[in-house]
Each structure stands twice: as structure tokens, then as C-alpha cells.
Amino acid sequence: MTRSARLFRYRLPIDSGIVLSGQQLDERVGYVAQLRDGACVGCGEIAPLVGLSVESSEQAEQQAISLLTNWVGGQDSAEMALYPSVAFGFSMALMCLSGQLPSQVPYHTVPLLSAGSMADTAAMGALAECRLAKVKVGRAVPGQEAEQVNQLLCRFPHLSLRLDANRAWTLEQAIDFSSAVNTAHLPRIAFMEEPCRHPSDSLYFARESGIALAWDETLQHAVRQADFRVNSLSGAKTLVLKPTLIGSVQRCAQLIGDAQAAGMSVVISSALESSLGLTQLARLSHWLLPESLPGLDTLHLFSAQLEIPWPGSTLPLHSLQQHIQVWQS
Ligand SMILES: [Mg+2]
Structure with missing residues (x-):
């Protein structure tokens, strides 16, 4: 028997x-x-996210151990219904094991700001080099946030923005926002993720405002339905795909193909994975979506990296061995 496996639990x-x-x-x-x-x-990260994943950490751990036990024993697990995070991490580990995932890729991501970041000199300095940034909105008065977006776009004439309201607004608030954005700036808003609490309001808002729509939370809910078809999401320009919440690499690739066939673009995004998971998502994005910049700028929320450093990050690096090995075979 040449196969063996280990499962580590990290806490960062x-x-x-x-x-x-x-x-x-x-x-x-x-x-x-x-x-x-x-x-x-080959390694893969299995990291269900509290509040967004259907599975708990404990459920993912149990299932991962069964799956890895089967794999080490040479048994087929194709019939096992896997949680999304387990399916993603395991398929990623297999891809890395077989060398299918390209390793030499540019580690680009879109910098993440909030509308209030205008006062942050370091964040503003970094933007001078960028063509595209992501701004979280929906956290203050819509008209004021629109004014901050106007200022950002005036200050950086080459910059375009992805906006994300995380369903914070009513339809009226969303319209307050868009009507306060300078008309000349509208073409520089690449898309807005989930402006409104209700997806039907977001669709209406996109038509009224001319700001292209992206589904993130709506996609996560839709893929859990047994009869899910990507066509049910048309009306958006873009799907924001968080593999940890969706499933295996193969399922993500299929979804990307279906979305593109339906005229939508796709952006791969993080669900707060460690640096190990983020570097793999960057490689996956470059492989499946070479023209699309992924949204992976979440490492700065951590105070340490795990095993594989993100190029250029100065955060301390933990090895896997510094964390708990919960299982091996
Ligand atoms: Mg989002």
C-alpha cells in the first residue's frame, strides 16, 4: 500500500x-x-464557514475522515454525498497530487476596501497601481457612500470598481445610492454584488440604475436546490463563486461552463480560507478563468499564514505541524 493521508485542524x-x-x-x-x-x-483545505456553510466543522471533520479512510484503502467514494467544503478540499488535494493544477501563476487579486477607506493612506497608496478594486458598501448612509465612490473614481481615473452591498439595502436605499453616483462614473462600476435584501429588488435595481448585477449569496442558496439550473440566475452579469461553499473542483468547472454558456461571467472568490487555500484558489482561477481577476484579498484579516505563504505577504507563517493532527492512516 503506497497511499497514506493525514488530517490537520488549524485555528488561526x-x-x-x-x-x-x-x-x-x-x-x-x-x-x-x-x-x-x-x-x-497533495493538500486541500476543508474550511466550512460559520453562518454560510450548511455543514458544521464537526460534520466536515467526520466526513473527511470517512472519505480519507476510503481513499487510503483504495475504495471508490463516488457515491458519497459530500458537503461542499469537503468535496472542494478533497478534490483540490487530488488535483495537486496528480499535478493537474498549474503551479506557476500570477498571484493577482482585487484589493478590498470599504467606502470609508478613503482616509486610509496605505490603502490609497496601493490603489495607485490598480485598475480594479472592490468596495464594500451598505454600511453607512447610501448617499454618503456614493459620494465616497465618486471621490475614489475622481482621484484614480484609471480605476474601475466592483461593489458589494451584501444585501444590506432596501430598493429605495439602493436607488438613493445609484442616483448619487456621478452618471459619468457609472460605466466604471464593473458590477454590484447583491444590492438588496430581496433578489427580485436587486434585479429591478439593476434594470433601473444600469449598474450590472452580480449574484453571490443568491448563487449560494440556488446551488443547494435539487433542481438548480444556472439559467435561473440570468439577469445578472456575473456570478461570484466561492468554491468552499459550492463543492468539488469539477462541480465549479461545470458551473463556470454553464454560466458562460448562459452569457454570464464568473469571478472566483474566497470564503476566508487560510493562505494555503487562497494560493490554491488563485491557481484554480488562473486555470479555469484566465481572463478574470479573483477576489481573494482576505488574508490581511488573519494574523498568521498557514503552510504556504501568499507571495509578498509579511504575516508570520505557521506550519501544518504547529496545528493539531486529528487523524492519520
Ligand atoms: Mg459578496
Whole structure:
């Protein structure tokens, strides 16, 4: 038998004040599956996200152990219904093991700001080099946030923006926002993710405002339906795909193909994975979507990296061995 596997559980502090489902997130817990076959090694991150994933960490751990046990024993797990995070991490580990995922890729991402970041000199300095940034809106008065967007676009004439309201607005608030954005700036808004609480309001808003729509939360909900078809999401220009919340690499590739056939573009995005997962998402994005810049600028929310550093990051690097090995075979 040449196969072996290990499962690590990591805990990394987060110092961001992120609130998910009403809970302050001060630590990220996840797993890394490490597969070994002869001299080849492949890792994948299994990191369900509290409040967004259907599965808990404990459920993912149990299922990952069954799956890895089968794999080491040479048994087929094709019939196992897997949680999205487990399917993604395991398929990624297999791809790395077999060398299918390209390793030499540009580690580009779109910088992430909030509308209030205008006062942040470091964030503004970094923008001078960028053509595209992402701005979180929906956190203050819509008209004021629109004014901040106007100022940003005036200050950086080459910049385009992806906006994300995370369903914060009523239709009226969304329209307050768009009517306060300078008309001349509208073409520089690449898209807005989820402006309104209700998807039907977001669709109406996109038609009224001329701001292209992207689905993120709506996609996550839709893919859980047994009769899901990507055509049900048309009306948006773009789908924001978080593989940890969707499923295996193969399922993501299929979804990307279907979305493109239906005339939509796709952006791969993080679900707060560690640096190990983020670097793999960058490689996946470059492989499946070479023309699309992924949204992976979430590492700065962590106070340490895990095993594989993100190029250029100065955060301290933890090895997997510094974390708990929960299982091996
Ligand atoms: Mg989003």
C-alpha cells in the first residue's frame, strides 16, 4: 500500500471584527487534508464557514475522515454525498497530487476596501497601481457612500470598481445610492454584488440604475436546490463563486461552463480560507478563468499564514505541524 493521508485542524486568529450570522468571528477553524501516494503529496483545505456553510466543522471533520479512510484503502467514494467544503478540499488535494493544477501563476487579486477607506493612506497608496478594486458598501448612509465612490473614481481615473452591498439595502436605499453616483462614473462600476435584501429588488435595481448585477449569496442558496439550473440566475452579469461553499473542483468547472454558456461571467472568490487555500484558489482561477481577476484579498484579516505563504505577504507563517493532527492512516 503506497497511499497514506493525514488530517490537520488549524485555528488561526482573526482580528477583523467580522460578524457572520450575528456572531463576531475572532478565529478561523478549518482542516487541511494531506494525501500521499508514493512520492507525491497533495493538500486541500476543508474550511466550512460559520453562518454560510450548511455543514458544521464537526460534520466536515467526520466526513473527511470517512472519505480519507476510503481513499487510503483504495475504495471508490463516488457515491458519497459530500458537503461542499469537503468535496472542494478533497478534490483540490487530488488535483495537486496528480499535478493537474498549474503551479506557476500570477498571484493577482482585487484589493478590498470599504467606502470609508478613503482616509486610509496605505490603502490609497496601493490603489495607485490598480485598475480594479472592490468596495464594500451598505454600511453607512447610501448617499454618503456614493459620494465616497465618486471621490475614489475622481482621484484614480484609471480605476474601475466592483461593489458589494451584501444585501444590506432596501430598493429605495439602493436607488438613493445609484442616483448619487456621478452618471459619468457609472460605466466604471464593473458590477454590484447583491444590492438588496430581496433578489427580485436587486434585479429591478439593476434594470433601473444600469449598474450590472452580480449574484453571490443568491448563487449560494440556488446551488443547494435539487433542481438548480444556472439559467435561473440570468439577469445578472456575473456570478461570484466561492468554491468552499459550492463543492468539488469539477462541480465549479461545470458551473463556470454553464454560466458562460448562459452569457454570464464568473469571478472566483474566497470564503476566508487560510493562505494555503487562497494560493490554491488563485491557481484554480488562473486555470479555469484566465481572463478574470479573483477576489481573494482576505488574508490581511488573519494574523498568521498557514503552510504556504501568499507571495509578498509579511504575516508570520505557521506550519501544518504547529496545528493539531486529528487523524492519520
Ligand atoms: Mg459578496
